[in-house]
Amino acid sequence: MAISRYTNYDRQVAGWLILCAVVIFGMILLGGVTRLTNSGLSIVEWQPIIGIVPPLSEQAWQAAFDKYRQFPEYQKINHGMSLDDFKTIFMYEYLHRLLGRLIGVLFFLPMLYFGLRGRVRAGMMPRLWLLFLLGACQGLLGWYMVKSGLVDNPHVSQYRLTAHLGLAVLIYAWMLWLIFELLGGRPARGQQPHRYARWGLGLAILVFLMILSGGLMAGTHAGFTYNTWPLMGESFVPQGLYAGDPAWLAMFEDITTIQFNHRMFAYLLFVLIHVFALLLWRSGLGLRARVATVLLLAALWLQLALGITTLLQHVPVGLGVAHQGGAVLLLSAVLYATHVLRKPSRSHL
Structure with a gap:
């Protein structure tokens, strides 16, 4: 009876976490839009409470615009911008912050209830409390990132941007893992994971590092150079790699x-991933393993196509955001x- 009750509760909790994960995925996409439209520095104050209300009158809009014009991004990059253009970039950043607040409420209140x-x-x-604390840290990190661009050089630090993206993806990934545990269960006591499970964990870490590499690409605008493939300009290995002193700093x-x-x-x-997919398909774990293989290869090829197309098209907003979302889908797969692999069915032990 208790087992049946908790099984039903697990579905309820998983349903709530699925909703949260979907919204966080949307938040990651909106963050990409904010970045690619250069909207992230349009709100020059961090007001966690009263900042939930946007400008509601022309006078309020003008006051927000006047604050923005006091900072280097307007003075050095957007000088002469109209109020209407400012409203556009303001709303992208506002919606990004608003969605962050919504995620906090969407997570905290049901967590207390359950x-x-x-x-x-x-x-x-x-683990749920730790997820909530990480979410709070993400909000602080977001403002810490914005502050790095409210200076004489009006560009956010690529280190802070990468950390902000990485923490968002880490929260999403951990939440997704909890969902898998709630719906698929944990390995029974004494049950050993499949021998290929460590491959999966290693690949998940590599995909996460790849996403961080994408954060550095975004933070330095590196995607707007060498818009050719498979060559970088006229060669596969371009000149000037790891130039500078110290050389290792060039990778950042x-x-x-x-x-x-x-x-x-x-x-x-x-x-x-192709090697892993072959091992997974031949693992003898039945339908779930084959479904996982198909999803993994589909996500990989989609991401490959998005990455090449985004580069060749000089990183348009839509493709750039899709490429960022594709990376998260690949990590999910x-x-x-x-x-x-960590919880093989009993019939395949």
Whole structure:
């Protein structure tokens, strides 16, 4: 009876987490829009409470615009911008912040409800609280990132932008893993994961690092250079890689090195994921493993096509956002495959 009750509660909690994960995925996409439209520095104050209300009158809009005009982005990049153009970039950043607040409410209140009603399995509540704290840190990190661009050089730090993106993806990935556990269950005591499960975990880490590499691409605008493929300009290996002193710093700050590394990372993952997919298909774990294989390969090829097209088209907003979303979908597919391998069905033990 207790097992049946908790199984039903697990579905309820999983349903709530699925909703949260979908909204976080949308938040990641909106963050890409905000970045690619250069809207992130349009709101020059951080007001967690009163900032929920946008300008509602022409006078309020003008006051917000006047504040923006006091900062270097307007003075050095957008000088002469009209109020109507300002409203556009303001709304992208406003909606990004508003959705962040909505996610906090959407997560916190149901978490309290499920916790107080005893509908969360033992051991799950601390992980939910940690997710909430990470979400709060994400809000602070977002403002810390924006502050780096409200200076004489009106561009946000690529390090802070990458950290902001990485934490968002980490929260999403962990939430997705909890969903898999709630719906698919954890391995039974004494049950050993499939021998390929470590491959899945390793690939998940590599895909996450690839996403961080994409954050560096976005933060340095490296995608707007070398818009050719498979060559970078006139050669596969461009000149000037790891130039500077110290040389290792180039992988974080030199646009040629950053884009080259991003491409090499993609080629490596392309090979490794195909090998992993073959092992998964031949693992003998039945339908779930085959479904996971198909999803994994579909996500990989979609991401490959999006990446090449985005580069060749000089990073238009729609394709750039789709490419960012495709990376998260690929990570989701790797995590699902890993969960299948970590909890093989009893008939295949």
